[in-house]
Amino acid sequence: METPTATLNNGVQMPMLGFGVWKIDDPQWCEQCVVDALAAGYRLIDTAAIYGNEEAVGRGIARSEVPREEIFVATKLWLQDAGYDSTLRAFDVSLKKLGLDYLDLYLIHQPYRDVWGSWSAMQKLYADGRTRAIGLSNFYPDRVEDLLLNFEVPPAVDQLELHPYFQRPDVLAYLNSNKIALQAWGPLGQGRVGMLKDDRLAGIALKYHRTTAQIVLRWHYQRGVLSIPKSSNPQRIIQNYNIWDFSLSDSDMAKIAALDRGEGKTDHRAPETVRRLNGMTLG
């Protein structure tokens, strides 16, 4: 089945489930995972300059039998390229690495350094038709509001950490009220917080004859949140896409809502996060 889409605030249709490629570092394996993901039905690939795998993603897209115009390709601007001129240059570099002549979504990866300069450049890239949409990542409502108040083109998307242990209902409500789509990174809890082994999720999974990962991805979808699970395992790539032929009842949605611990991995307002991310540079 075709991936359901969300209508962005500029009218563009964006798949609600996509494939993330962070930490798929081996170039050949990354290329193969992209080919496998597209064959499995995914129509959105999420990469970033800092992941170092844009070329592999581009080769996977080129090798796949899915036409380019049916694939929603997103990449992100890294911190060292913040600012007007450097954003324009970085966009060209990313596009060249991906082997594409336009992008579907370009995101500012982190809310630091010269965000205003970057957003001005993003507006130009959008106005020139070089990317179909522009957006943010890891921007909390205060930083989003600052852009909304001072720029003509609003962000279409904000990509943020979000999963059943970190549900951010206030952030979701804020973005919904401003017609900005929330796309969840770490939608499966990054396999880190043991969330996929949670007995309560496992109980729901048993009831629907699904895996806990499928239950979590279905929960994101029914909550109106876009998500981009990553897997480098061929079976899990297929499994994570197949969430369209069942639906969670209201009471099971409520049970998952009750799992929120308000606990994320990264606090983008914490000085140590700002230091750590500022210290990461493109190779």
Ligand SMILES: NC(=O)c1ccc[n+]([C@@H]2O[C@H](COP(=O)([O-])OP(=O)(O)OC[C@H]3O[C@@H](n4cnc5c(N)ncnc54)[C@H](OP(=O)(O)O)[C@@H]3O)[C@@H](O)[C@H]2O)c1
């Ligand atoms: N904007 C940002 O700052 C930011 C930050 C982080 C991530 N992202 C984006 O979001 C994407 C997803 O986030 P993420 O990769 O951090 O975390 P994630 O998708 O929540 O989790 C990925 C982890 O879960 C495992 N996994 C996947 N499917 C599974 C399944 N069905 N059963 C059990 N384990 C499973 C994966 O292992 P296997 O590979 O072995 O299956 C991997 O260890 C990234 O790839 C990237 O594109 C963006």
